[in-house]
Amino acid sequence: MPSVDALGSREALLKAAIRPEAKLVSEGQVHAVKLREGMKKAGQSESPVDDLDKSLEATKPVNPDRARKLIDRNVGTDVDAKGERVWNKKADREARKKLQGLEEVAREMTEEGGIDKLIAAGKGDQAIELAEIALTADPEMAALLPDKATDPVARRDEIIAFLKQPGMAQKIKAEYNARFKEDAKLADEVSPAREALKKAQEAERLNKEALDKNKKDLGTTTAELEQFDPGKTKALKLDRLTADLPTIESNLELSQYNLDTVSKQIDRLNLARINAIAKDPAADVSTLDTEITTKEAERIKYAGEVKGYKAQIQEKLDLETEKSNLEATKKRLEDEVPTLEEQLREATAERITKKLEFDEKLDERADQEQAFADNVRNVITQAVAKQVRENLTLGKKVQDEELQKLESETVDQIEKAFYRTLRTRYEEPRKPGFVMSNKGETQPNKVNINQDYEDLVSLDPAKGSEVVMRRLLDEGLQATVADPAERARIIDEKMKDAVFVKNTTSTMVETIAAAKLRIGKLKPAEVRTIMDTWGGDMLDKARKKNTDLDAQLAKLTGEGVIDKTLFRKLSDSKLLRILMLLLLGGVVVAGLGIAGPALAGGIGSAAGRVA
Amino acid sequence: MDPLKEKKYQIEQELVRIILGEIESEKLSFDQSKEITEYSVPKLKSITSEDDLLKFITELSTKWPLFTPLVTFEQGKAKEEQKDVVTDNIMDLVDSGNINEAVDLAKTANE
Numbered sequence: 001m002p003s004v005d006a007l008g009s010r011e012a013l014l015k016a017a018i019r020p021e022a023k024l025v026s027e028g029q030v031h032a033v034k035l036r037e038g039m040k041k042a043g044q045s046e047s048p049v050d051d052l053d054k055s056l057e058a059t060k061p062v063n064p065d066r067a068r069k070l071i072d073r074n075v076g077t078d079v080d081a082k083g084e085r086v087w088n089k090k091a092d093r094e095a096r097k098k099l100q101g102l103e104e105v106a107r108e109m110t111e112e113g114g115i116d117k118l119i120a121a122g123k124g125d126q127a128i129e130l131a132e133i134a135l136t137a138d139p140e141m142a143a144l145l146p147d148k149a150t151d152p153v154a155r156r157d158e159i160i161a162f163l164k165q166p167g168m169a170q171k172i173k174a175e176y177n178a179r180f181k182e183d184a185k186l187a188d189e190v191s192p193a194r195e196a197l198k199k200a201q202e203a204e205r206l207n208k209e210a211l212d213k214n215k216k217d218l219g220t221t222t223a224e225l226e227q228f229d230p231g232k233t234k235a236l237k238l239d240r241l242t243a244d245l246p247t248i249e250s251n252l253e254l255s256q257y258n259l260d261t262v263s264k265q266i267d268r269l270n271l272a273r274i275n276a277i278a279k280d281p282a283a284d285v286s287t288l289d290t291e292i293t294t295k296e297a298e299r300i301k302y303a304g305e306v307k308g309y310k311a312q313i314q315e316k317l318d319l320e321t322e323k324s325n326l327e328a329t330k331k332r333l334e335d336e337v338p339t340l341e342e343q344l345r346e347a348t349a350e351r352i353t354k355k356l357e358f359d360e361k362l363d364e365r366a367d368q369e370q371a372f373a374d375n376v377r378n379v380i381t382q383a384v385a386k387q388v389r390e391n392l393t394l395g396k397k398v399q400d401e402e403l404q405k406l407e408s409e410t411v412d413q414i415e416k417a418f419y420r421t422l423r424t425r426y427e428e429p430r431k432p433g434f435v436m437s438n439k440g441e442t443q444p445n446k447v448n449i450n451q452d453y454e455d456l457v458s459l460d461p462a463k464g465s466e467v468v469m470r471r472l473l474d475e476g477l478q479a480t481v482a483d484p485a486e487r488a489r490i491i492d493e494k495m496k497d498a499v500f501v502k503n504t505t506s507t508m509v510e511t512i513a514a515a516k517l518r519i520g521k522l523k524p525a526e527v528r529t530i531m532d533t534w535g536g537d538m539l540d541k542a543r544k545k546n547t548d549l550d551a552q553l554a555k556l557t558g559e560g561v562i563d564k565t566l567f568r569k570l571s572d573s574k575l576l577r578i579l580m581l582l583l584l585g586g587v588v589v590a591g592l593g594i595a596g597p598a599l600a601g602g603i604g605s606a607a608g609r610v611a
Numbered sequence: 612m613d614p615l616k617e618k619k620y621q622i623e624q625e626l627v628r629i630i631l632g633e634i635e636s637e638k639l640s641f642d643q644s645k646e647i648t649e650y651s652v653p654k655l656k657s658i659t660s661e662d663d664l665l666k667f668i669t670e671l672s673t674k675w676p677l678f679t680p681l682v683t684f685e686q687g688k689a690k691e692e693q694k695d696v697v698t699d700n701i702m703d704l705v706d707s708g709n710i711n712e713a714v715d716l717a718k719t720a721n722e
Binding site: 025027028029031032035036039046047048049050051052053057059060089341 | 616620623624626627629631634635636637641643648649651652655656680706
């Protein structure tokens with residue numbers, strides 16, 4: 001297996017760049033170099049495979065062609081009678097166009113400096129608006145943004161700065177790629193449901209047709225049969241024929257006899273005539289001829305009578321057959337009705353079921369399309385939300401580390417418990433269902449934060465901090481001292497330790513105020529109380545622990561914006577911003593992208609977000 | 612770093628080296644590489660023992676044979692380590708005068 005290390009690959013790349021004809025670099029080598037650089041850029045974690053996974057994610061190319069096809073396929077459910085997709089539906093066309101626009105913006109943002117290109121192309125507003133949704137969803141971030149109404153330019157600049165943060169493009173790319181994966185193609189469950197409905201509709205139509213035909217036939221048969229009802233034409237005729245039958249039969253017999261007799265007579269006369277002519281060809285047979293003619297007339301008369309009587313008998317039989325056939329047909333048709341009705345009921349029920357299933361599939365499809373569209377819309381918003389969460393987690397992590405350090409540095413068990421409580425009291429396991437929720441994540445414990453914060457700012461400052469400190473000490477001791485009275489005694493003793501109280505008060509206030517900032521806005525009077533009472537200590541501590549912050553504060557002080565002894569003279573919005581700078585620390589502020597210069601500019605000009 | 616963490620880190624480094632090597636020689640596509648890392652990351656997180664680790668790389672090589680040499684190497688190493696442990700035990704028994712037990716153990720180990 002060839003193993004080219006990063007340096008070797010880099011060298012090969014450079015050689016190829018200088019002498020392209022050398023063709024030393026394969027696409028794979030270029031990719032591997034990018035991956036190694038990506039891993040290096042991200043900083044080494046404890047898991048090289050995880051680093052590689054992240055680097056792969058970051059170097060994964062976006063596939064605009066696939067995205068376009070997905071948008072085309074996943075938006076618009078209409079098909080024509082042949083099951084072909086209908087492309088000319090205006091609403092679908094517009095929805096696709098809108099999503100394609102969003103996809104283009106998101107795709108541009110997957111590249112470093114994407115926002116600048118978008119702004120230059122006049123398409124930056126969409127990205128900025130989408131980022132703003134995520135930024136304002138978080139109270140801590142919302143508080144950092146300049147006011148929309150009074151300072152929209154500064155607000156826009158800060159959002160743009162956020163979008164330029166390292167890692168932002170990578171996050172957008174990850175969100176983009178996650179949404180436009182090959183398997184994001186929605187399965188077409190509507191067409192099979194539509195086919196099933198069509199079949200059910202056809203089955204119902206055929207069943208209805210059969211029942212209608214039955215009813216029609218039954219109507220006709222019944223009407224025809226009614227002719228045999230008493231007093232009706234065919235009944236009268238049949239009655240008459242039935243009544244006349246003996247006479248007809250007797251007449252038939254007589255006429256038949258007469259016909260037979262006269263036929264024999266004619267035969268005999270013809271024989272006599274032949275004999276006479278045979279004896280004498282000149283013999284006079286005129287008498288015989290007259291007689292034959294007379295008899296022939298009689299024969300014709302009797303034959304007519306026989307035919308007539310027979311016809312009457314046949315007519316009677318025909319009427320009887322007709323009646324009986326009609327009765328049989330009516331019975332058959334009537335017998336068929338329940339079955340046909342049942343079949344139609346079943347077919348109708350099936351059609352209704354299939355229609356409901358079809359409607360359900362349509363609804364599902366609409367929901368899926370909506371979710372797909374929302375997902376496309378949310379590429380930037382979600383990436384920004386993740387960045388915010390990451391930044392805030394980082395801020396919390398820094399604070400936790402400081403508290404952990406304080407806890408490990410002290411040998412006093414009461415103090416250890418106090419710092420531990422301070423670190424854990426304002427967080428709780430994140431409740432399921434939150435959009436950004438991951439297993440093991442925590443969320444601010446609002447009850448504890450509000451309780452301690454309220455006591456801190458609403459009581460007399462000295463009294464407030466004592467109440468809260470006693471509460472924290474008590475909570476810290478609960479694990480080791482069960483008796484409340486004993487705990488109270490230990491706490492009374494500890495509160496006499498002026499050095500402990502002085503050293504821990506500002507840490508406690510910082511932690512509580514920072515926690516409060518995570519869950520909402522601070523009131524101007526509260527900010528003033530915090531800054532007036534503990535601001536000086538906070539500033540000293542912050543300067544000691546963070547040189548970046550120190551530089552920023554020096555810059556602000558140099559500009560005359562900050563004078564720690566003159567907090568009272570500063571407006572509320574400036575106070576809040578300084579407080580946030582102190583509480584969140586240089587790391588977080590820099591991480592948020594609203595770092596030194598932007599914030600310094602903001603302090604001078606922005607109204608801030610003090611509630 | 613505790614021994615398991617260290618071992619895991621070494622194995623991961625080796626996995627990354629193999630994957631990058633395969634990418635370089637264009638035997639592994641982007642999607643295949645991503646499939647491997649996406650499969651591996653959660654599995655690696657849940658590993659709590661060296662047995663888990665060996666089981667993981669065995670599974671990995673079943674799915675992607677390019678990792679078979681790593682499994683062979685690790686299994687060989689594990690055997691060697693086991694042999695060392697047995698040898699130490701035999702020597703301990705010899706040192707403590709339990710010659711018969713040492714012989715029995717040596718016999719069992721050679722089976």
